[in-house]
Amino acid sequence: MKYDAIIIGGGIIGASIAYNLTKQGMRSVAVFEKNYISSGSTGRCGGGIRQQWASPENCKLAVKSVHLFEKLDQELGFDTEYYQGGYLLLAFTDEEVEQFRKNVVMQQGAGVPVRLIGVDEVAAKFPFLDTSDLKAAAHCRTDGHINPMLVNQAYADAAKRNGADIHLFTEVVRIVRDRDRINSVITADVRTFETGVLINAGGGFSAEVAAMAGITIPTRPQRHEILITEPLEKFMDPMVIDFHHHIYFRQTKHGSVVMGYGDPHEPYTHNIQGSLEFLKTMSLMITKVVPAMKKVKIVRQWAGLYNMSPDAQPILGKVPGVSNYYQAVGFSGHGLMLAPAVAELMAELIVTGRTSMDISDLSIDRFAGRTEFKLEKAVV
Ligand SMILES: Cc1cc2nc3c(=O)[nH]c(=O)nc-3n(C[C@H](O)[C@H](O)[C@H](O)COP(=O)(O)OP(=O)(O)OC[C@H]3O[C@@H](n4cnc5c(N)ncnc54)[C@H](O)[C@@H]3O)c2cc1C
Known part of the structure; x- marks a missing residue:
C-alpha cells in the first residue's frame, strides 16, 4: 500500500496536520498511532491556550492559532468546550x-x-x-482553554471524513530510508506502507521516531x-x-x-x-x-x-539531507495551543513548499553549531 503522506503520531499535532493536508488537497494521507487518539501528551494536558509568550515566534504562532480556534468548532462540526x-x-x-x-x-x-x-x-x-x-x-x-481530548478527536474525525486513514494501535517500528529519501514505514504487525513524505508528530517519542529514520534531533x-x-x-x-x-x-x-x-x-x-x-x-x-x-x-x-527542545520552542519543517522528511516536534509544553497554526503551516510547506507565515526561525538549523540558546522563559 502507498500513501502520499504518512504521519507518525495521532496526538493533536498529527491529527491536525492530517486534517490540514486533506483540506489543502492531498489525496492519500495516513496517521499511524501506536495507541489511540489522545493517548499521549494531548489527552494528559492542561488545555490552556494563551498568546502571552516571551518569544516573538511562539507569540506569532499563538495569535494565529487563536484566530483559528475561534472558528474551529464550526469548521470541524464539534463542541470542543473552547472557552x-x-x-x-x-x-x-x-x-x-x-x-x-x-x-x-x-x-x-x-x-x-x-x-x-x-x-x-x-x-x-x-x-x-x-x-x-x-x-x-x-x-x-x-x-482561554479547551478540552484537549475533544479537539484532538475533532481533528481526527474531520481528517477521516476528508479521506485520511487513521491506523490506531499500529506502531511504526522501522523507517526504511534510501540515502536522502524515506521510502516506507514498517509496522509492529509487519506490514509495509510506502510513502511520498513522512511527518514526525511523535510527541514525547519524537527523538525515537527521528532515530528510526537515521536522524538525530535535540528533543527530550x-x-x-x-x-x-x-x-x-x-x-x-x-x-x-x-x-x-x-x-x-x-x-x-x-x-x-x-x-x-x-x-x-x-x-x-x-x-x-x-x-x-x-x-x-x-x-x-x-x-x-x-x-x-x-x-x-x-x-x-x-x-x-x-x-522539550533546547530553547523551549517547537522545531518545525525539514532537516538537512533528507528530502521528504518533515517534523513538528519539541513543543515543550505548549503544543496543544499552537496546533491549529502549526498544522496549517506544515501542510502548506508539504503541499506547496512555502508557508504563508515565516517559520524558518523554528527550523532545526537554528541549533547548528550552537550550545547556547535564547530560552523561552514563559513555560511552567
Ligand atoms: C501535564 C501537561 C500539561 C500540559 N498543558 C498544556 C497546556 O495547557 N496547553 C498546551 O498547549 N500544551 C500543554 N501541554 C503540552 C501538550 O500536551 C503537548 O505539547 C501536545 O499535546 C503535543 O502533541 P503531540 O501530538 O505532539 O504529542 P502526543 O499527544 O504525545 O502525540 C504523539 C503520539 O505519537 C504516538 N507515537 C509515538 N511514537 C509512535 C510510533 N513509533 N508509532 C506510532 N505512534 C507513535 C504516541 O502514542 C502519541 O499518541 C501539557 C502537557 C502535559 C504533559
Missing part, C-alpha cells in the same frame, strides 16, 4: 514585573489584547487569589504532573499561571479545577508515574495562591510528557 475566559499571569518579584513589562510591549505589537494590571485591580476582579505578596499581573481576555521527554479536583461552583474565568511557584490552574466547564506543577528539577525520562511528592508540593503551592483550595478534594492525578 475564551482569559489568562492571568501572576508576578511576585520586581524581576518578573520587568520581564512582563517587556513581554507585554512585544505581545501588543503582535496584536495581543494584553494589559499589565495592578494588585488592586487583580484583587477586585479575581477575589479567589491571595494578593498579599503579588506585585502585578498580565491579563489577556482572548486567551520530561514528566509533568497534573491533577483534577471535585467539581465546584464556578468561581474563576481565566486560566492562571504563576511562574514563581511553578503552577497553573483553570476551572473546567463542569466545575472541577485542573492544576499542574512544573518541577524545575525533573529529569529527562519517559517516566509518567504519578508521585506523592507532586501531590504534596501542588497542594502547598495552590493553597498559598488560592487559600480556599484548602477545603477542596482531589479526585485524580496523572502525568504526561513535555517534549
